Amino acid sequence: MRSFPLTVFIAALALGGQAFGQDQSMSLASSTYSSFERGDGILSLSLGTTVPLGWYNPDASAFEKANSKPGFAFALSYEGFLNQYWAIAGDLAGGFMGSINDRRLFVAPLSVRAVRVFPLGAFTIAPTAGLGLAISALGEYKHIDPLFKAGSSVLWRASNDMSYAANIYANVIPQIFSDSTLTRVGFFMEATLSVAYHL
Amino acid sequence: MKTNPARRALIAIAAIAAIALSACTEGPAGLFASIASETPTNTNMTKAIKNSSQSFVVRLGSTSTYYAGIGTLWKKADTDNRWTQADTSGVSSSTIFAGSAAVIGPDMYVAFFDSATGNGLGVWSYNGTIWSHVDPGFPAAGRDLRTLLVANGKLFAVTANTRTLTTEIADYSIHHLLGTTFEDTLIDSNPTISEQPTSMAFSGGLYWFTAGDLILNGATETSFTAIGTEPPSGSAYSGVSANGADIYISSRTGYLYHYNAGWLTAGPFNDSKGKAYSLSTPTYIAGSNVLVVGTNRIPTSSTPTVDGYLEFDMTQPFATMTPTVDHGIISNANNFDTSLTGRSVSATPLIDLGGGDFKLFALTNNYGLWSNTYDSAEAAWQLWVRE
Numbered sequence: 109m110r111s112f113p114l115t116v117f118i119a120a121l122a123l124g125g126q127a128f129g130q131d132q133s134m135s136l137a138s139s140t141y142s143s144f145e146r147g148d149g150i151l152s153l154s155l156g157t158t159v160p161l162g163w164y165n166p167d168a169s170a171f172e173k174a175n176s177k178p179g180f181a182f183a184l185s186y187e188g189f190l191n192q193y194w195a196i197a198g199d200l201a202g203g204f205m206g207s208i209n210d211r212r213l214f215v216a217p218l219s220v221r222a223v224r225v226f227p228l229g230a231f232t233i234a235p236t237a238g239l240g241l242a243i244s245a246l247g248e249y250k251h252i253d254p255l256f257k258a259g260s261s262v263l264w265r266a267s268n269d270m271s272y273a274a275n276i277y278a279n280v281i282p283q284i285f286s287d288s289t290l291t292r293v294g295f296f297m298e299a300t301l302s303v304a305y306h307l
Numbered sequence: 308m309k310t311n312p313a314r315r316a317l318i319a320i321a322a323i324a325a326i327a328l329s330a331c332t333e334g335p336a337g338l339f340a341s342i343a344s345e346t347p348t349n350t351n352m353t354k355a356i357k358n359s360s361q362s363f364v365v366r367l368g369s370t371s372t373y374y375a376g377i378g379t380l381w382k383k384a385d386t387d388n389r390w391t392q393a394d395t396s397g398v399s400s401s402t403i404f405a406g407s408a409a410v411i412g413p414d415m416y417v418a419f420f421d422s423a424t425g426n427g428l429g430v431w432s433y434n435g436t437i438w439s440h441v442d443p444g445f446p447a448a449g450r451d452l453r454t455l456l457v458a459n460g461k462l463f464a465v466t467a468n469t470r471t472l473t474t475e476i477a478d479y480s481i482h483h484l485l486g487t488t489f490e491d492t493l494i495d496s497n498p499t500i501s502e503q504p505t506s507m508a509f510s511g512g513l514y515w516f517t518a519g520d521l522i523l524n525g526a527t528e529t530s531f532t533a534i535g536t537e538p539p540s541g542s543a544y545s546g547v548s549a550n551g552a553d554i555y556i557s558s559r560t561g562y563l564y565h566y567n568a569g570w571l572t573a574g575p576f577n578d579s580k581g582k583a584y585s586l587s588t589p590t591y592i593a594g595s596n597v598l599v600v601g602t603n604r605i606p607t608s609s610t611p612t613v614d615g616y617l618e619f620d621m622t623q624p625f626a627t628m629t630p631t632v633d634h635g636i637i638s639n640a641n642n643f644d645t646s647l648t649g650r651s652v653s654a655t656p657l658i659d660l661g662g663g664d665f666k667l668f669a670l671t672n673n674y675g676l677w678s679n680t681y682d683s684a685e686a687a688w689q690l691w692v693r694e
Binding site: 160165173174207210211213244245246247283285287290291293 | 337338339340341342343344345347348349644645646648649
């Protein structure tokens, strides 16, 4: 059950390592001005909405409707730059959603992401992907599951110290139980706005 | 040695991934699966009573209308989509509360209270058109109306002595409606007892009452006696119901008792931490062979634990029976989780709709009115929905 995610994870580490190696050599060859450089950091606070998109039932090989409503999302993130193109980011995040019967689902996606930045003048496009864990709670029930996160941010640099950003992420959370009838893969979309401080 | 940031980050990723892949704790339910299988319970909800507490629900069959005491008197006809406040201008022009009610034949009897003072105003009957004050001299001076009870087509009223000081000792009386007036009912040859009668049923030619630590019965409306042989260690009785010759009694200490020529005791029924539930009046549903018992917050001084209601498959031996885990006889685990779980249910009145159909109501404390209908055509319960 866990061999496939582990294989994916090891492959991701290998590819990631290659990418970091290549970009380090690129930055050494570059002598032009860059928006970011090794050692830069961005601390950002995000607020917005999280939208449950639906559930995949592997037992029935079928997607099931979300049966829930968009909720409130928040995140505290830090991006540390490895070079002018790549950064590693960490998120402490959470989201509250209500089911159709007003039960409250809380999902806290905690992730580490690789970020590639594309500076475009005052703007920066930053696609990202990462792994982590999601802590879910519904009433008295709680569960910890793996998390796959991907998305992108668009930052507008308002000053040397501060940027504003719009973010959209997809969170994929496989919630696996030994009773396979209870297993579902949850799909969530986060759309948030951030205020980001450049450290 | 200088630390490589990339290596540090990769170690962090590996640590998080390792936790994520190893820390899956098995719970009793799949969280996402539970939400995916929810059925809507609020589709026909009346928002005005969403977080209400209720004192009673009855059905006046002659008008095909349900009436509920939710502070004031509310009604919902079979043709209505929502509950609305009933017109009680025939009783009083000011705001009045409906504390209890009973239906006998084509008439509904309601005990009304002044909303400002809480004082009992008396009992009114309603035939679907006209309100009539029943025995305007009742209750007598010095007595306060507490509740109405009904069984075997007979109406009873419980009164208490008017007390101005909390140190005064309470006493309670039972009265029965004879024609158009309430007459005193003697209890052990006395007009009063020290415990408040809260529930009644009729079985085997006897009226049965629960009154605190007492169980009363009697063959006529004019006199009752405290029974000589109670269930072993029985006390703090909360309600009684009957099914044929079988009597079921609940207690505030988590016990259920069964009487049919002898007593059987089941329980105590506790929550997962071993704390006893305070049980509401049991409801026996013969067609489904199930006993439904609410868990409630009474007495408030000891804050009993609550979890909706307990459901018992009555094909089990009574003395060793246990509640169903999934509430699967009249509901299912998911429907229970999305309706009454963790809530205080003060009563579960069952209304016979005729033709083999029934509607079971759950009266809650501050969580609205819920109902579950048995459809004989489908031979199935339709699950809990919010009224």
